[in-house]
Amino acid sequence: MADEVQSILVIDDHPLMRKGILQLIAMAPDLRLAGEAGDGVSGLKMACQLLPDLILLDLNMHGLSGMDTLKALKAADLDARVIILTISDSEEDVVEALRLGADGYLLKDMEPEDVLHALQVAASGQIALSERVASILAAALRHENQAKSPVSIKLTEREQAILSLIATGYSNKLIARKLKITEGTVKVHVKHLLRKLDLSSRVEAAVWAIKNQDFSKGHFEG
Amino acid sequence: MADEVQSILVIDDHPLMRKGILQLIAMAPDLRLAGEAGDGVSGLKMACQLLPDLILLDLNMHGLSGMDTLKALKAADLDARVIILTISDSEEDVVEALRLGADGYLLKDMEPEDVLHALQVAASGQIALSERVASILAAALRHENQAKSPVSIKLTEREQAILSLIATGYSNKLIARKLKITEGTVKVHVKHLLRKLDLSSRVEAAVWAIKNQDFSKGHFEG
DNA sequence: TTAAGGTTATCTCTACAGGGGTACTTCCCT
């Protein structure tokens, strides 16, 4: 299966990184470059046109994010296997990418030979993970069963909105004004989210939110 | 000055990124690769041995961080000009790197031609900044004059202690118990620190503390 | 069509937070 030459599409918004990857592909006899894209949107178009066997996708991209691109690629129902190649070794990214159907998750600090090997593994139908990612994933699964993983705590949209306002220092009155509801209603939401998070004051909630809720924002990098 | 061939040392812990950079250097007639290093420590050694004209340094490295490597390079009193090449466009990193004496700050999403041009600029003795970094820097200087820089705010030891307890979610009563003083005294300290920081509630204080007191810790990425 | 959950709103009541002030001690600096 992986004995044939695999066509590969590279989506990464760092030109220098693309250069490095292209050189690597050029050196591999069983890989053929299908195309390269510098952003998610053009990457999607090229994927649909070129129908590559493999897609190497960066997570931290401007514009359409890597995760969103991954979603779109999977939704497009292509045959291509999508391998994430990123610098982010955060548990959340690994878990989210694999949940979204990524066929591999590689780190950019891998040795080039290992990257090639991982691509072959992915082409053969297996999930390709770099060693470090595998251990991260193992740790993530361990967490999942004990400490409520931040993701598993279900706050309603409203509660999340109010929590994030608390985390910027707003009082109930200000939150009420901002959301155009009464202060009493805000208090109800605060009460509920405190109970769900097993906290006893808005200060604790603010601290919790700042330390745990930062997945919403960019996957670092700007 | 920049007409001669410049030797260049590349320090970056991402092999693929190094591949891309090396290929770029190979294409430039006025640049010669002096060496490449995958971490700060070996980068330092090579800089001392090879005495390159230019050093291209990544910020987000495992082990010795890019910032620390930069410090060490500058402390070693080499003639080399150090140019940061990183994905981080955060204001703090830009400002810190330039304060530490970096001769340039480039972003990895630049076009390869622009990188080459910037290297020539740096070699000629000027500071090389990518466009986006220049505007970030301008914005940073604007901030500096209005928002009191976190460093300039003088909290007493007691106030700092109490602030950090607030930032973990403690109530006045708990803080009093912990510090073995009365709750009233805690309130006085809270009152004072709020006035000094120009804040109006302990929640704002907690948020402020978490966001401003964390310089000790790393430059994201893992 | 119920049932369940989410959002909104009301009410009461207690505890905590934070502003104002005064005052005493200790330590340091000139």
Next chain:
DNA sequence: AGGGAAGTACCCCTGTAGAGATAACCTTAA
């Protein structure tokens, strides 16, 4: 010896926070 800053402690007072309970309205799932 005096001045000033810091830490401690007390007072009064108002505003805010959070628990409890109840209930309306809406959407969505069973």
